[in-house]
Amino acid sequence: MLRDAVFTTLLIIVIIALTYLTYSGGLGDLPPQDIRLIAKNYLNLTYNRDAYWLWTASPEAVSAIVWDYRGLDTLFETAVFYGAILAALTVFRGVAKLPDTAGSAGLSLVVKRSTALVTLAILTVATSTALHGHLTPGGGFQGGAIASIAPLLLLVVFGRRFFTDNRITYGKLLTLRNISLSLLGISTLTILLYGLLINASGYIFQNQAKATSPLSYPSHILDVPLGGTIFFLNLFEFLAVTSGFTLVFTILLSSEEILSKEFEGEDHGY
Amino acid sequence: MDYVDLAFVLMGSVALLSVAFTFLAIRTRDLMNAVIFSSVQSIAYALIYFLLMAPDIVLVYIAVSVGIYPLILILLIKKVGRLEVTG
Secondary structure, eight states: OHHHHHHHHHHHHHHHHHHHHHHTTTTSSSSOSSOOHHHHHHHHHHSOSSSTTTOOSOSOHHHIIIIIISHHHHHHHHHHHHHHHHHHHHHTTTTTTSOOSOOOOOSOHHHHHHHHHHHHHHHHHHHHHHHTTTTSSOOHHHHHHHHTHHHHHHHHHSOTTHHHHTTOOHHHHHHHHHHHHHHHHHHHHHHHHHHHHHTOOOOTTOOSOBTTBOOOOOSEETTEEOTTHHHHHHHHHHHHHHHHHHHHHHHHTSOHHHHHHTTOOGGGTO | OOHHHHHHHHHHHHHHHHHHHHHHHHHOSBHHHHHHHHHHHHHHHHHHHHHTTOHHHHHHHHIIIIIIHHHHHHHHHHHHOSBOOOO
16 A cells, blocks of 8 residues: 555656656747748648649648648558458458347437437537548548447447347448448549540649649639548548448447357367 | 646646546456546546647547447456456
């Protein structure tokens, strides 16, 4: 007990000492007093109407960097996430489509009603996070991660068979995920293909018109900034992440009886 | 005290809070409580990220560290038992 007390006190002293050092300027000015070079470059290149051949049409610099300047990075990250979900689905491929044996009725009516409201709120926040990704902080993956909490709550509160009873099947979720991922790929190629079609030059991942290519996604729609490809990429990433997480949750939350079928050893016929 | 000072004071106190909850999460024998304590610590970190002006990180951090990650741990705890056996 004394050891615990001494340990905790030491930890707190170290934290306070570090806080004091940071606060009194041990790391230089925090926050920095001048704009650093890298920040200056990004600000010049993301929403700079004067340099129209460089700008990305997205006022949210982080989204612009993630999708427009480091789009290839993000595409590969998405591919890794897709692969991870694919691996999980492959491991449980035998049982993934089976309806759950335990037809639980879920929790009480009060919990169900309040969860229904909260789920609506979660989905609203998630959609707005994803669709405003080019205007405010957020984006496709963030929105998808928030939205995937909703099926989690629904499965726990309304019972394990909620999705099967409401005809949200494994196949439909998988199709949604595959379609949105294909559209994600297609939206990076649209300008290139269109360029080939009308015999003008275009690039993969191109968003706005460049000095060497006149083609561009619309930067505004009905006076609302659209951010070109960034809007579409966020939207499809949102759908892909949400459906991917939902698939994995439905499998992980199914009955022990079903899950253990996949782990039966040689004794049981493998 | 201007806003920057206030932000730093808040960050410091939230960091202390997170230390307390990390300590509790390590010490407790009840694994379910440990998951809850570690979620509280994650919330403290999310607040620090917010004060450091990284709202993009906050959005994904809260969903993953308070929703998805505890779920996986709770599913695991369901299989291995709730109380930690020592010795």
